Amino acid sequence: MDTFVSQTRKRYIDGTTDEQREPVWKKCKEEECNQGIVKEDAYLTEFSKSWQKIEAEGLDCDYALLFPKEEADCLYTQLEEEVVYLTGDKTKIQVFGKVYNVPRKQATCGDAGLTYTYSGVSLQASPWTPTLEYIRDAVTKATGQTFNFVLINRYKDGHDHMGEHRDDERELDPLCSIASVSLGAVRDFVFRHRESRGKQCRRQINPVKLELAHGSLLLMNSPTNTHWCHSLPARKRVLTPRINLTFRRILQDGKK
Numbered sequence: 001m002d003t004f005v006s007q008t009r010k011r012y013i014d015g016t017t018d019e020q021r022e023p024v025w026k027k028c029k030e031e032e033c034n035q036g037i038v039k040e041d042a043y044l045t046e047f048s049k050s051w052q053k054i055e056a057e058g059l060d061c062d063y064a065l066l067f068p069k070e071e072a073d074c075l076y077t078q079l080e081e082e083v084v085y086l087t088g089d090k091t092k093i094q095v096f097g098k099v100y101n102v103p104r105k106q107a108t109c110g111d112a113g114l115t116y117t118y119s120g121v122s123l124q125a126s127p128w129t130p131t132l133e134y135i136r137d138a139v140t141k142a143t144g145q146t147f148n149f150v151l152i153n154r155y156k157d158g159h160d161h162m163g164e165h166r167d168d169e170r171e172l173d174p175l176c177s178i179a180s181v182s183l184g185a186v187r188d189f190v191f192r193h194r195e196s197r198g199k200q201c202r203r204q205i206n207p208v209k210l211e212l213a214h215g216s217l218l219l220m221n222s223p224t225n226t227h228w229c230h231s232l233p234a235r236k237r238v239l240t241p242r243i244n245l246t247f248r249r250i251l252q253d254g255k256k
């Protein structure tokens with residue numbers, strides 16, 4: 001009966017447990033899904049048919065709707081309660097020696113002791129929250145891949161954005177896809193080939209543009225992040241927030 005929801009009985013940040021809080025997503029699932037496992041199996045079968053392949057030279061991605069709207073709504077609400085975003089120096093990055101404010105809010109969660117370093121900031125993983133564990137496990141079920149870390153980005157509206165980059169840090173396991181789950185406002189997402197950027201670009205390769213929907217999962221498979229940069233451009237007409245979770249596998253001291 002309960003298979004859609006997290007089986008964890010951990011405490012939330014404020015010390016309460018699942019039972020005390022009756023998380024919204026748990027109630028939603030009970031109301032909507034009293035067929036239990038049968039319904040989940042049916043859902044997973046439908047889900048497995050919905051993958052779309054996105055391919056270009058050196059780019060290999062898969063896209064699907066992982067969570068139906070009601071469940072995605074519940075997960076979004078739960079994350080708004082659970083996630084504690086970084087403050088102070090951790091909200092700044094260094095690019096070519098210059099310091100910038102990150103134009104969005106960020107948090108990092110993962111297995112104990114993991115650290116992720118990018119653009120001059122070193123971010124230590126906070127413990128998994130129940131909802132993040134639930135989403136991580138749903139991604140693992142859907143992809144067969146396991147993850148030990150998640151970077152959480154919260155865009156308050158279309159002014160918040162993420163500049164072009166490649167997630168090619170040395171500590172990322174090159175064999176593991178980066179799994180990007182989106183909740184909230186639909187936003188454009190753009191891939192540009194490394195060699196087709198800038199005034200003196202060497203080649204003319206068309207960008208690949210996607211819309212990342214509420215409840216969607218985008219898998220960036222190897223070697224996408226070797227050859228292509230991606231960004232979440234500002235979109236002034238977007239007035240509502242979005243949360244993005246990128247699940248990753250970090251190799252600590254060369255170990256998986």
Ligand SMILES: O=C(O)CCC(=O)C(=O)O
Pocket residue numbers: 151153162167180189212230231232244246
């Ligand atoms: O918000 C997004 O969809 C982009 C996230 C991203 O590229 C990242 O976290 O590295």
Ligand SMILES: [Fe+2]
Pocket residue numbers: 165166167230
């Ligand atoms: Fe990225």
